[in-house]
Amino acid sequence: MLTDKLKLNPKLFDKDIEMRPTRDGYGEGLVLAAREHQNVVALTADLTESTRTEAFANEFPERFFEVGVAEQNMATIAAGLGITGKIPFIASYATFSPGRNYEQIRTTIAYNNSNVKIAGHHAGISVGPDGATHQATEDIAIMRAMPNTKVFVPCDAIEARKATLAAAKIWGPVYLRFGREKSPVITTETTPFTPGKAEVFWRSRKPKVAIIACGILVYRALLAARELEKRKIGAVVVNNHSIKPIDEKTILEVAKQTGAVVTTEEHQVNGGLGGAVVEVLAKHYPVPMEFVGLHDTFGESGKPEELIEKYGMGVKDIVAAVKKVMGRK
Amino acid sequence: MTPLHEGKLKYLEELANRIREDVIEMLLEAGSGHSAGPLGMADIFTVLYFHVLKHDPKYPEWPDRDRLVLSNGHICPVLYAAMAHAGYFPLEELKTLRKINSRLQGHPHRTALPGLETTSGPLGSGLSQAIGIALAARLDNKKYRTYCLGSDGELNEGNTWEAILFAAKNRISNLTLVIDRNNIQIDGYTESIMPLEPLKEKFEAFNWHVLEINGHDMEEFVSAVSEAEAIFEKPTVIIAHTIPGKGVSFMERDYHWHGKPPDKREAKEAMEELRTLGGRIRSEHE
DSSP: OBOGGGOOOTTTTSTTOOEEEHHHHHHHHHHHHHHHOTTEEEEESSOTTTTTOHHHHHHOGGGEEEOOSOHHHHHHHHHHHHTTTOEEEEEEETTTTTTTTHHHIIIIIIITTOOOEEEEESBSGGGOTTOGGGOBOSHHHHHHTSTTOEEEOOSSHHHHHHHHHHHHHSOSOEEEEOOSSEEEOOOOTTSOOOTTOOEEEEEOSSEEEEEEEOTTHHHHHHHHHHHHHHTTOEEEEEEOOEEESOOHHHHHHHHHHHSOEEEEEEEESSSSHHHHHHHHHHHHOOOOEEEEEEOSOOOOSSOHHHHHHHTTOSHHHHHHHHHHHHHTO | OOOOOHHHHHHHHHHHHHHHHHHHHHHHHHSOSOOHHHHHTHHHHHHIIIIIOOOOTTOTTOTTOOEEEESSGGGHHHHHHHHHHHTSSOGGGGGGTTSTTOSSOSSOOGGGSTTOOOOOOSTTOHHHHHHHHHHHHHHTTOOOOEEEEEESGGGGSHHHHHHHHHHHHTTOOSEEEEEEEOSEETTEEHHHHSOOOSHHHHHHHTTOEEEEEETTOHHHHHHHHHHHHTOOSSOEEEEEEOOTTTTOTTTTTOGGGSSOOOOHHHHHHHHHHHHHHHHHHHHHTO
16 A cells, blocks of 8 residues: 555546646756755756756746757756856756767766756657657666766656755756656655655555556556555555665665565666666575566657557556566565 | 066976976876877967966865866876976876876876866867856856867867857857867878868857967967957957977877877987977077
């Protein structure tokens, strides 16, 4: 059942659950961060509206810089600002930033330890009809492998706002990952968001499996847990928004309690959340694992729902992975 | 900025020659690194650190200091030598270049050594970082200037041209770009690898104020830097024509010396030439 003290959305399993894209949370968090910190500045590369940077640009025009379609320039200008006392937020689609400008981010932001926040929008296959060129499915792996960086993948618009605000307060490079499509609002204002801390959103009485998820698939993990409960299979669902630093304590706790883990992410299973979790468990407490996500394949055009189903990241796929992993115990 | 009087000019020319000697000794000791660029830029680095920059080597994080951003990080031996002479760290430390546990990384790393403004090496990203620093100055109403030193070869990089567009759009006039126009890059002469000419016209077409100078004429460089300070409506680039390998005759203008260090015999020959040159500088001014 849902963890009471986290005060999740009471309408979580209702048909009319509120739907909002996580990128909206970025836009709101950015404005709030800018009101709080005079040094927050924002840069975009010709995607001001779709990265939800417009409200910031309107309220703080002197702190907003449009660089044109030039993600490498955006990252490196931000690097200069970030080593000179500013807190720059750069926003584009994740396939372009940290995709196209990987080396600039590596050298001038991460290695240089510049206080830049990188917002990767339109991440995951749920970007939909734009197709695989615009669906970032390797960005977590890219940013997670980079020294000096932190990586957060919020599960809904409210958490996205909190993660954006938190990024402004954390010193050093941070990668934030957002989705394009509307997705269910799972959390509430009072649900805690602590960088580096995973939250157990669901725990059945006698759980036999832990589903560790991030981003918009947390919602499907919860639906899967409810479905499993109906079939008398107890589960734990962890919202692992903080890929780096990762909450080893919570991951080990749920692995020890259940003895089987399924990871769920809208990303390649190579190097993403699944990789991060397996690194923790292989070292301290190996258990059978299954991985829901993209298995070494690009996406394609289609409706977000259709793509999630076709590429095996739907509720039924999570349930199937649970059954498979339990058979391996 | 005050022009160079006779005494100061002599002092700087001698110092630039000393820095060239240091560059040769550092490269010999390191056993790897780049020769031509550092020797070619010794005059400009000397003038910057000992005449142009408002800085305090004893207080490298002084918020109002002028910033020197080296974009083509591979010429860092000349940067390190100039910094050591200016007092950022002991001269003896120059011999640690490229060695384990050294603050003098093969390409400059900002957080390793106080006084370095950026991390560089991968080409084409220095100008935009310098723009970021200059924008921060503008936002904070600070008066310091930012100097970005880059190379002609790295103008092959798209990122540089993105930065050139942005600087013109935003009239970044508290920044001066200095291009080391030495006509060589690793694979050959710039005009055969990827032609840049007409370079002056390219910058002008991008709405920059362009000055062309002899990069070994210190007085010309000082007056160009002064002129750049007085231009407010555009960013300024100083295209400094230099001789790669300057001061060591067998290295001069030969692109093969772009990316390799001298061996023991070559270093000895280079040092003899530079010492003779040093003597000539002293006697010329007497």
